[in-house]
Amino acid sequence: MPFTGPIEDRLAIRELIDAYADAVNRNDPVAWGETWAEDAVWSLPDYPQWGEKKGRAEIVKTWEDAMSHYPGIVFVASVGSIEVDGDRAQVRSYTSEVYDQAGATKRDRGTYEDTCVKRDGRWYFASRSFRNVHRQH
Numbered sequence: 001m002p003f004t005g006p007i008e009d010r011l012a013i014r015e016l017i018d019a020y021a022d023a024v025n026r027n028d029p030v031a032w033g034e035t036w037a038e039d040a041v042w043s044l045p046d047y048p049q050w051g052e053k054k055g056r057a058e059i060v061k062t063w064e065d066a067m068s069h070y071p072g073i074v075f076v077a078s079v080g081s082i083e084v085d086g087d088r089a090q091v092r093s094y095t096s097e098v099y100d101q102a103g104a105t106k107r108d109r110g111t112y113e114d115t116c117v118k119r120d121g122r123w124y125f126a127s128r129s130f131r132n133v134h135r136q137h
Contacts, residue, residue, distance in 0.1 A: 002080065002081035002082070002083070002092075003083070004084060005084020005085065005089065006084060009084045009123070010084060012118075012122075012123045013082050013084070013089055013091060013123050014082070016035055016116065016123045016125070017077050017079060019031065019034075019035055020077065021076060023035070024067075025075055029067075032060065033063075035124065036056045036059055036060070036124060037117055037126045038056050039055060040056055040127060041053070041054050042059045042062070042129075043128070043129040044130055045129070045130075045131065046132045050066065069101065070099045071099065073097055073098070074097065075095060075096075076096045076097075078093060079092075079093050080092040080093060080094055080111075086118075087119070088115065088117055088118070089114075089115070089117075090115060091112075091114040092111065092112065092113055093114070094109070094111050094133070095108070095111070095112065096108075096109055097109075097110075106135075107135075107136040108132065108134070108136075109132070109135075110133050111131055112129065113128075113131075114126075114127065115127045
């Protein structure tokens with residue numbers, strides 16, 4: 001079953017994903033960083049130049065550097081599954097990105113495999129692993 005666990009937790013995780021996407025669209029590193037647990041891990045296997053980042057500070061720094069390459073990005077995420085087990089959840093979401101680079105409009109599609117954690121009543125990304133599904137350049 002792709003959606004299991006308390007509806008309140010699943011809604012909060014959907015809102016976490018929406019807050020992440022909103023922060024990308026607004027290029028807001030503070031709001032984006034607040035979606036991550038302090039000890040989080042971000043894996044980007046399709047981007048070896050960025051690799052795996054550990055800890056919120058390193059993750060946000062990497063994101064700020066990366067975002068300079070994606071001006072005017074529109075980032076949309078849709079949820080494929082949320083499986084809540086207590087204060088942890090396994091989540092899959094799909095992304096669609098449109099942005100301009102070097103005078104061309106580019107489109108990327110990808111998927112995130114996540115582990116989320118609930119701390120002090122709030123959900124955060126404990127780990128995110130992003131893979132490209134389709135790139136149109």
